[in-house]
Amino acid sequence: MNAIKETVHIQTLPQGSIISPKGFSAAGVHAGLRHSKNDLGVIFSEVPAESAAVYTTSHFQAAPIKVTQDSLSVENKLQAILVNSACANACTGKQGLADAYQTRAWLAEHLNIPEHLIAVSSTGVIGEYLKMDKIKAGISSLHPVPEAAAAEQFESAILTTDLATKKWAVQATIDGKTVTMGGAAKGSGMINPNMATMLAYVTTDAAISSVHLQTALSEITDQTFNQITVDGDTSTNDTVVVMANGLAGNAPLSPDHPEWTVFLSMLHQVSEQLAKKIARDGEGATKLVEVEVLGAASDEEAKKAAKEVVGSNLVKTAVYGADANWGRIISAVGYSDIEVNPDTIDISIGDHLILSQSEVADYSEEEVIAYLKGEEIKITVNLHLGEGHGFAWGCDLSYDYIKINASYRT
Numbered sequence: 001m002n003a004i005k006e007t008v009h010i011q012t013l014p015q016g017s018i019i020s021p022k023g024f025s026a027a028g029v030h031a032g033l034r035h036s037k038n039d040l041g042v043i044f045s046e047v048p049a050e051s052a053a054v055y056t057t058s059h060f061q062a063a064p065i066k067v068t069q070d071s072l073s074v075e076n077k078l079q080a081i082l083v084n085s086a087c088a089n090a091c092t093g094k095q096g097l098a099d100a101y102q103t104r105a106w107l108a109e110h111l112n113i114p115e116h117l118i119a120v121s122s123t124g125v126i127g128e129y130l131k132m133d134k135i136k137a138g139i140s141s142l143h144p145v146p147e148a149a150a151a152e153q154f155e156s157a158i159l160t161t162d163l164a165t166k167k168w169a170v171q172a173t174i175d176g177k178t179v180t181m182g183g184a185a186k187g188s189g190m191i192n193p194n195m196a197t198m199l200a201y202v203t204t205d206a207a208i209s210s211v212h213l214q215t216a217l218s219e220i221t222d223q224t225f226n227q228i229t230v231d232g233d234t235s236t237n238d239t240v241v242v243m244a245n246g247l248a249g250n251a252p253l254s255p256d257h258p259e260w261t262v263f264l265s266m267l268h269q270v271s272e273q274l275a276k277k278i279a280r281d282g283e284g285a286t287k288l289v290e291v292e293v294l295g296a297a298s299d300e301e302a303k304k305a306a307k308e309v310v311g312s313n314l315v316k317t318a319v320y321g322a323d324a325n326w327g328r329i330i331s332a333v334g335y336s337d338i339e340v341n342p343d344t345i346d347i348s349i350g351d352h353l354i355l356s357q358s359e360v361a362d363y364s365e366e367e368v369i370a371y372l373k374g375e376e377i378k379i380t381v382n383l384h385l386g387e388g389h390g391f392a393w394g395c396d397l398s399y400d401y402i403k404i405n406a407s408y409r410t
Helices: 065-077 093-111 132-140 148-155 212-225 260-280 299-311 315-320 325-335 365-372 400-406
Strands: 025-027 041-057 077-084 117-123 165-175 177-187 196-202 239-244 288-296 345-351 352-356 376-382 387-396
Touching: 025 148, 041 065, 041 132, 041 148, 041 165, 041 196, 041 212, 065 077, 065 093, 065 117, 065 239, 077 093, 077 148, 077 196, 093 117, 093 132, 132 148, 132 239, 148 165, 148 177, 148 239, 148 345, 165 260, 165 387, 177 212, 177 260, 196 260, 196 288, 212 239, 239 325, 260 288, 260 387, 288 315, 299 325, 299 376, 315 325, 325 376, 345 365, 352 365
Parallel strands: 077 117, 196 239, 288 376
Antiparallel strands: 025 041, 041 077, 041 239, 165 177, 177 196, 288 387, 345 352, 345 376
C-alpha cells in the first residue's frame, strides 16, 4: 500500500459530508431512545451500491453486525444503512438478533427496497434491548434528502458521549470524471480498534467492485482506524462500512486501473481524518496525540510500537499534565513486541529532540513543557533499524474520563 504515499491531487471539501457524493441522502431524528437528542439516522443511495465492511474482533459481536454481515452475504451491495444510538443491542441473545432483523424489515418497507440491501448499526449501552416501539415510529419519520442539514442530523444521531460530530469529504478526478467521497463517524470511549465503540460510514460515487473495495478498505483500516486508541477497550459493535454507487461514471476501479492510487489516497485521507477526529474526541480528552515511528524493521513493527506508545496510560497522563517524561515513552517502546536496538533510539516531542542514540539530548525542558500544553501533540520515535514507518493516534487521559465512565448509565 506504499502507493498511496505518492503525490496525487485530492481536494478537501470543507463543507463536505456523507451526502457529498452523487446519489446519496441522509436523515436523522429524535426517536425517544435518549433524552432530547437525535438518536436514529439513515444513509440512503438512490441506486444499490457496491459495499464493503470491517468489524470488531470482539468475540461478542453485537446483533446488528450479524444482520449487516447477512445482508452483505447476498450480493455485497447496500442501498441504506440504519443507525441507532443509546442502545448497543449487544449481548442480547436471540431477542436482540430478532429485533435487529425487525428494524431492517421496517426500514425496507419504509424505503421500498429489499431487506438484504440494508445494513444496521447500533451504539450505546451493552446488554439492553432496543425500544422497538420507538424505533418503529422513528423509522417512519426518516425521510432522507440530499441536504446539508439532513447530513448534520444523521451525524448527530449516531453520537453517544461524543462532544462533536465527525465528518470529512474529498474530491479527485478519475478517468476525467469528478469522483467524490464523504465520511461520518462516531467514537468517544471504548476505543481500541481491531476495531472500538467506533462506527464509521463512507460513501463514494466511484465505480468499483465490492471485491476491490473490500481489499482497499481492509488494508487502509489497518493503517488508520486500527491505529487509534483512547482507553484500550475494544467494543462489541465497531463497524466501518463503505458504499460505492458508481454514479460518477468512471471506468470500474481495480489495482490495474492507472488511477487506482488516486482512489486509495482518497479512502486513506477520509479514513485517517475520521480516525484522528475520533481520537481527539476521546472521553474527557483535551489533546490529540500522534505518534510516528521511523526506522523499524517493518511497517507492521512500526505501527505496533506507535500504538503501544500512544496507548500507554503513563504516556497519556504525562501528556495531560504537560510532563516531559520521556522515560514513559521509551518504556512503552521497550515492552513493544518488536525488534529494538537499545543503543540507537531517538525520541522527539514536537520539534524537540529529547533522546539521541539512546542518550539524553541537550534540550530545554521549559520549551517542551510549553509545547505539551498545546492541543495537538506529536511524538516521534526513530529506531534506526530499517525502513519501517507507521503512525498511531490517541488522546490524553484526564480526570473527566473517570467521571464520564463512572456514570455512563446514569
